[in-house]
Amino acid sequence: MRVIIVGNGVAGTTAARLIAEHGQGVEIVLCSDEPYLYYPRPRLIDLVGCQVNPEQMPQFPAEWYAQRGITLRLNCRVEAVYPEKRQVLFQNGDVMAYDRLVLATGAHAWVPPIPGANLAGVYTLRTLADGLALCQAAHQAKRAVVLGGGLLGLDTSSALLAHALEITVIEVMPRLLPRQLDAEGAAVLQARLEARGLRFIIGEGCAAIEGDGHVKQVVLQSGRILPAEMVIISAGVRSNIALAQAAGLACGRGVVVDDRMQTSAEGIYAVGDAAEFRGVTWGIIPAALAQARVAASQIIGEAEVRYEEIVPSTTLKVSGIDLTSIGEVNPQAPGYTEVRFSQNGVYKKAVLREGRLVGAILLGDRADVRAINQLIAKGVDVSPYAEDLFRPGFDLMALART
Ligand SMILES: Cc1cc2nc3c(=O)[nH]c(=O)nc-3n(C[C@H](O)[C@H](O)[C@H](O)COP(=O)(O)OP(=O)(O)OC[C@H]3O[C@@H](n4cnc5c(N)ncnc54)[C@H](O)[C@@H]3O)c2cc1C
Incomplete structure (x- = not known):
């Protein structure tokens, strides 16, 4: 059996590794339109922050692939998929047949239609090539x-401080990280980032980027002008679905999959940022890993392994500022209880529904992350201890073990 995997990000590489480890007599072809061996994208933040050099980016050396019998085709874009013939067409004109195809094509940085967004000096950060530029x-x-005060915008901005730049972050929403934080947590985070040298303009959008061929300034909706030699747009991502769409596969925001990661075409799977499950494209590594595991299991014949929705958990990587946001942190409906703790730049919040933890914010203290994750995953009834959850000395881990 030949499996072709399109995309060597975390989803494609994980699927290749698992199929190679557990499948018998499977030929694996892993291809990417990027010229690089697999590198974890969070490491791009370290690259921008001058913590690592490009040679330190790959997760595995070239031998790692050969030792597992994985044929790697880099710089090799898949131009078309023909589901009826079970073939793919590569950029160089090669046609290759597959028995199973995994679309792990990921996502790209979304650039909103801002006038001037195509000027030289405007950047996004998704690939190693972007990081080097x-x-x-x-x-x-x-x-x-930096346009965008989401996780990636803040990580990138903080990393750029290593270049001794004056950096202003523009966030159109009324606070930073609106999906991961509440108002109180966002204020604590903003104060800590300002203390490191970042500047913020919150609640105002960018009207235009101006320059004569190259960026000179950013014009805000209020008319305020910010002179700048570079602009980084961090406005979210969009799944890479063009290949699947052209092949006639069902697509929404991503390539639509069922709980086996099977697309609408027999023998074709989609995983990671490219995949849409029950209307959601997560765009985070835990989902990509879980989905790659399911697709790999299906392909090697473990049909009972199905994908279950994950509880999203995200972490800010700004060194010295620990922020983890798990699950539902801003419930809008009635029936939720919130428990808060705030002291000396540390902010914690737990969100409970029917006595069970469904979300948490842990800012400035990572100690409880594991216990909180377990309490959420196990659905432990914490209502008798609700007021104690963040009391200093209270053993959350012991509660998680019950
Ligand atoms: C700077 C940065 C920091 C991040 N930090 C975190 C974090 O801390 N935690 C977290 O959970 N997530 C983080 N993310 C998001 C995370 O990296 C993504 O969720 C993850 O990379 C998705 O993996 P993937 O394999 O689905 O797709 P991708 O990593 O996007 O890989 C897809 C690959 O497929 C290639 N490809 C696309 N189309 C074709 C084609 N037709 N032919 C051949 N190749 C093709 C692409 O070029 C790419 O190399 C971060 C992202 C960035 C950019």
């Missing part, structure tokens, strides 16, 4: 504007 530009610039 950003580093090079940051060496020469004095002022940068």
Whole structure:
């Protein structure tokens, strides 16, 4: 059996590894349109922050693939998929037949239709090539504007501080990380980031990026002008679905899959940022890993392994600021209880529904992350201890073990 995997990000590489480890007599072809061995994208933040150099980016050496019998085709875009013939067409004109196909094509940075977004000096951060371009530009610039105060925007901005730039983050929503934080937590985080040297303009959007061929300034909706030599747009991602769409597969925001990661075409699976399950494309690594495991299991014949929705958990990587946001942190419906703790730049919040934890914010203290994750996953009834959850000395881990 030949399995072709399109995309060597975390989802494609994990699927290849698991099929190679557990499948018998499976030929695996893993291809990417990028020229690089698999690198974890969070490491791009370290690259931009001058913590690692490009040679340190790959997760595995070239031998790792050969030792597992994985044929790697880099710089090799898949141009078309023909589901009826079970074939793919590569960029160089090669046609290859598959028995199973895994679409792990990931996502790309979304650039909103802002006038001037196509000027030189405007960047996004998704690939190693983007990271290298950003580093090079940051060496020469004095002022940068980052559009977007989400996780990636804040990680990127903080990393750019290593280049001694003056950095202003623009967030159109009324606070930072609106999906991961509440108002109180966002205020604590903003104060800590300002203390590190970042500047923020919150609740105002960018009207235009201006320059004569190259960025000179950002114009805000109020008319305020921010001079800048570089602009980084961090406005979210969109799944790479063009290949699947052209092949006639059912697509929404992502390639639609069932709980076996099976797309609408027999023998074709989709995983990671490219996949849409029950209307959701998560865009985070835990989902990509879980989905890759399911697709790999299905392909090697473990049909009973199905995908179950994960509880999303995200972490900010700004060194010295620990922030983890898990599950539902801003419930809008009635029937939820919230427990808060705030002291000396540490902010914690637990969200309970029917006595069970369904979400949490842990800012400035990572100690409880494991216990909280377990309490959420196990659905432990914590109502008798609700007021004690964040009391210093209270053993959350012991509660999680019950
Ligand atoms: C800077 C940064 C930091 C991040 N930090 C975190 C974090 O801390 N935690 C977290 O959970 N998530 C984080 N993410 C998101 C996370 O990286 C993604 O969820 C993850 O990379 C998704 O993996 P994937 O394999 O589905 O897709 P991708 O990593 O996007 O890989 C898809 C690959 O397929 C290739 N491809 C696409 N189309 C084709 C084609 N037609 N032919 C050949 N190849 C193709 C693409 O070029 C790409 O190499 C971060 C992302 C970035 C950019």
